[in-house]
Amino acid sequence: MALKEIFLIVSAMTAIQSQDVTCPALCDCVNSYGEMTVSCGGQGLNQVPTGIPSSTIWLVLKYNNLARIGSHDFKGLRQLKGINLSNNKIKKISRGALRHLVHLDNIDLSGNALHALAEETFAAPLAAARQDGRRFFVFLANNPWRCDCHLKWLAEKYANGTDVYSERFVFCNSPDNLNGSYVSDVPLSDFKCDPEVTFVDTEQGDDATIPKNDPRVESGSAKPLSEGATIVTICVVAAAVLGVLFIIVKIGKEYRTGKQDAGTDIETRPMIPTENREVYM
Numbered sequence: 207m208a209l210k211e212i213f214l215i216v217s218a219m220t221a222i223q224s225q226d227v228t229c230p231a232l233c234d235c236v237n238s239y240g241e242m243t244v245s246c247g248g249q250g251l252n253q254v255p256t257g258i259p260s261s262t263i264w265l266v267l268k269y270n271n272l273a274r275i276g277s278h279d280f281k282g283l284r285q286l287k288g289i290n291l292s293n294n295k296i297k298k299i300s301r302g303a304l305r306h307l308v309h310l311d312n313i314d315l316s317g318n319a320l321h322a323l324a325e326e327t328f329a330a331p332l333a334a335a336r337q338d339g340r341r342f343f344v345f346l347a348n349n350p351w352r353c354d355c356h357l358k359w360l361a362e363k364y365a366n367g368t369d370v371y372s373e374r375f376v377f378c379n380s381p382d383n384l385n386g387s388y389v390s391d392v393p394l395s396d397f398k399c400d401p402e403v404t405f406v407d408t409e410q411g412d413d414a415t416i417p418k419n420d421p422r423v424e425s426g427s428a429k430p431l432s433e434g435a436t437i438v439t440i441c442v443v444a445a446a447v448l449g450v451l452f453i454i455v456k457i458g459k460e461y462r463t464g465k466q467d468a469g470t471d472i473e474t475r476p477m478i479p480t481e482n483r484e485v486y487m
Contacts, residue, residue, distance in 0.1 A: 350379035
């Protein structure tokens with residue numbers, strides 16, 4: 207059989223397979239040589255579309271309006287090898303978003319609105335890639351990174367040399383004194399956090415760094431106490447402690463005084479004879 211005939215047969219089989227796949231609206235699904243590519247780029251999507259074929263290998267979601275990637279957005283897409291999320295408006299990615307993607311080779315997060323990112327987000331695909339002897343890579347360029355304690359893990363990766371996380375165009379956007387600096391150039395000692403500022407997400411597997419019942423926490427966010435509120439709180443607590451101590455000291459003093467008075471009465475009261483009995487007055 208000639209090579210041309212073989213090529214035509216393979217192409218026909220691929221076309222038949224493509225027709226059998228239900229593709230999400232606003233997306234194109236192409237099965238090329240047994241690898242399904244789903245392209246949903248530039249469609250103004252606000253969320254990851256549902257109904258993506260479970261056989262999808264390459265998923266393209268670039269140039270949309272995605273603001274968040276939840277822990278279930280890629281559920282059932284265990285065959286994914288590549289995800290392109292570049293040039294969206296993503297501010298948050300759940301720690302559990304990639305936990306089932308053990309075949310993932312790369313994910314492009316460049317050109318989004320990410321301030322922070324948990325290292326645990328990539329734990330499952332990275333561990334699987336190392337076990338299989340594959341390379342796993344994350345594109346992180348052109349995000350407004352906040353260079354504080356929450357991003358120190360990435361700076362440590364750069365300092366130790368990494369072939370997993372992109373370094374080019376990964377700049378600090380805040381704090382102001384580090385604005386414009388490469389994350390890889392900032393000393394590790396500069397990745398500090400205000401002890402009153404923390405970040406909580408109520409979705410399962412997200413970045414919960416303080417208890418969810420903390421009074422500063424609302425749904426999906428954390429409100430740090432203001433400086434004035436903190437000072438007032440400290441003053442109230444201090445006053446309460448001083449009040450308790452004052453009461454304890456006063457009670458102790460009265461107790462000792464009463465005991466001394468009682469002893470004095472016993473020693474100084476005269477003994478008056480009454481008939482044949484001795485009576486203390």
